[in-house]
Each structure stands twice: as C-alpha cells, then as structure tokens.
Amino acid sequence: MTADTTKDRVLSLIVTAGPITAATLAHELNVTPAAIRRHLTALEDEGNITDHEPPGVHVRGRGRPARSFIATAEGQQALASAYAEVAVDAMGFLRKHGELEAFVEAKSAQLEAELSSAVPKDAPMEERVQALSDALGKRGYATSVRPGPGGYTVQLCQGHCPVQSIAQSAPEWCEAEARTFSRILDVHVQRLSTLAGGAHVCTTTIPVAAALPVAATTRKEG
Structure with missing residues (x-):
C-alpha cells in the first residue's frame, strides 16, 4: 500500500470519526504509531486536519489528554477530490470494457x-x-x-x-x-x-x- 493511500485512509477516518486520537487511528488502520504520526504531521502541514480542544479542557503538562484530530474544510474538500479521481478512473475502466x-x-x-x-x-x-x-x-x-x-x-x-x-x-x-x-x-x-x-x-x-x-x-x- 502506498504512503499516499495510507494518508488518504487516515484523512478519511478523521473525517468520518473525528475527533479521534493517533492511538485510535493506528489501531483502526493497523498502522504503526510512527507511521500515523508521520501522516498526521503531513496532514497538519497541508492544513487538512487540526487539533480538537474539548470544551472546558485546558489541562497542560503530563495530565493533558491525548491530542485528538478533526478535519478542516480543506481536508474535507481534499478527500472529496480524491474520491472524485477514483470515480473518474472507474468511468474510464467501464468505457474500456464496454x-x-x-x-x-x-x-x-x-x-x-x-x-x-x-x-x-x-x-x-x-x-x-x-x-x-x-x-x-x-x-x-x-x-x-x-x-x-x-x-x-x-x-x-x-x-x-x-x-x-x-x-x-x-x-x-x-x-x-x-x-x-x-x-x-x-x-x-x-x-x-x-x-x-x-x-x-x-x-x-x-x-x-x-x-x-x-x-x-x-x-x-x-
């Protein structure tokens, strides 16, 4: 499975199940924590995901809850574009095979x-x-x-x-x-x-x- 495909799966799960933690993402996608962190960093840098701060939770230091992530509007659009590309490819496949x-x-x-x-x-x-x-x-x-x-x-x-x-x-x-x-x-x-x-x-x-x-x-x- 390519890195881009895994990153799309990470974004897809955040869109559908966010707010969601890195640990949950790793478990659900059967990906190592290191790989999840790498994809989360890339998605944050691209502006596709952001931290979710639960209302009233402002704990700092060791007692701080694990970071959880939600998709931004840009992330939702990016995921829609990825699905659209797959759909277009499917049309080409169907045309080729009559x-x-x-x-x-x-x-x-x-x-x-x-x-x-x-x-x-x-x-x-x-x-x-x-x-x-x-x-x-x-x-x-x-x-x-x-x-x-x-x-x-x-x-x-x-x-x-x-x-x-x-x-x-x-x-x-x-x-x-x-x-x-x-x-x-x-x-x-x-x-x-x-x-x-x-x-x-x-x-x-x-x-x-x-x-x-x-x-x-x-x-x-x-």
Missing part, C-alpha cells in the same frame, strides 16, 4: 425511481418542475426554477452537480439525466448547458404551455 452505457442507464433508472415519487403526476407542469427541483436539491444539486422567454417554458437550473467530475469524463451521464427528467415529467426537455461542459450552470428547458401558432405570431409582429 460497460459504461449499461452502468449509466442503471444509475439513471435508480435516480428516476428515487425522484418520481416526489413529483405529482396530475399537477400543472410548473408545480411538477418545482417538485423535481426540490427533490434534486435534497440530493445536493443546488437547483432553482426560472421562467423561460414568453412564458411557454421554464428552466430547471442546477448550480452544483455532485457528479460533475464524472460527467466531465462521461458526457453520457448528462444525456441520461436529461432523459430521466423527460420521463419523470412526461414531456420533451432540452438541455441547453451543463457544468460538465464548462458552463456556470446546468440548464434544462421544459415546456409548460403550447406556443402560439406561427401565423398568429407573425400577425402580432406585423
């Missing part, structure tokens, strides 16, 4: 099953889109609904995507997500932009009313 499409479709079906129950089937389209937005928001997508031009559409906007790094390496993910929205809402939707494609937000246009006939639009403009 399994990516099946995996993406399976995950889309799972997302559809989770979201469908939150979207009322007989409500007006605006309410259904808002319900979909709310359900996505609970899953970390930072969504909002905005009116489209002319009042014939609304735009479902996603300011954050939990799987953005995966979608960047596998655009099929975004395409499958749009099809999922279409099936849930039972209407054709159009994906205008994606975070994975470099935009500042994912934007999906959804029709909520029939457009005026071309002839009527032309008479109005004339």
Whole structure:
C-alpha cells in the first residue's frame, strides 16, 4: 500500500470519526504509531486536519489528554477530490470494457425511481418542475426554477452537480439525466448547458404551455 493511500485512509477516518486520537487511528488502520504520526504531521502541514480542544479542557503538562484530530474544510474538500479521481478512473475502466452505457442507464433508472415519487403526476407542469427541483436539491444539486422567454417554458437550473467530475469524463451521464427528467415529467426537455461542459450552470428547458401558432405570431409582429 502506498504512503499516499495510507494518508488518504487516515484523512478519511478523521473525517468520518473525528475527533479521534493517533492511538485510535493506528489501531483502526493497523498502522504503526510512527507511521500515523508521520501522516498526521503531513496532514497538519497541508492544513487538512487540526487539533480538537474539548470544551472546558485546558489541562497542560503530563495530565493533558491525548491530542485528538478533526478535519478542516480543506481536508474535507481534499478527500472529496480524491474520491472524485477514483470515480473518474472507474468511468474510464467501464468505457474500456464496454460497460459504461449499461452502468449509466442503471444509475439513471435508480435516480428516476428515487425522484418520481416526489413529483405529482396530475399537477400543472410548473408545480411538477418545482417538485423535481426540490427533490434534486435534497440530493445536493443546488437547483432553482426560472421562467423561460414568453412564458411557454421554464428552466430547471442546477448550480452544483455532485457528479460533475464524472460527467466531465462521461458526457453520457448528462444525456441520461436529461432523459430521466423527460420521463419523470412526461414531456420533451432540452438541455441547453451543463457544468460538465464548462458552463456556470446546468440548464434544462421544459415546456409548460403550447406556443402560439406561427401565423398568429407573425400577425402580432406585423
């Protein structure tokens, strides 16, 4: 096992179980105390972990409790980035072995099953889109609904995507997500932009009313 991998395991355990002492880390990870101290020093130097001071404990000297550690915001982000790299590698592996499409479709079906129950089937389209937005928001997508031009559409906007790094390496993910929205809402939707494609937000246009006939639009403009 490489040192970097062990250090990631140390950080992961601190994130999930902190505050935690060096002795507990060594026991849980089956690593020598010397190795744990080395990784803790590196993680502290990088700003990924810090000391945890229990409220009301200010003992100094030999009676001082063993140091315990918690992750900083930077440490949590670093761990998320490490997991993202693994996920991206997994997408490449699946693509190489011809399994990516099946995996993406399976995950889309799972997302559809989770979201469908939150979207009322007989409500007006605006309410259904808002319900979909709310359900996505609970899953970390930072969504909002905005009116489209002319009042014939609304735009479902996603300011954050939990799987953005995966979608960047596998655009099929975004395409499958749009099809999922279409099936849930039972209407054709159009994906205008994606975070994975470099935009500042994912934007999906959804029709909520029939457009005026071309002839009527032309008479109005004339």
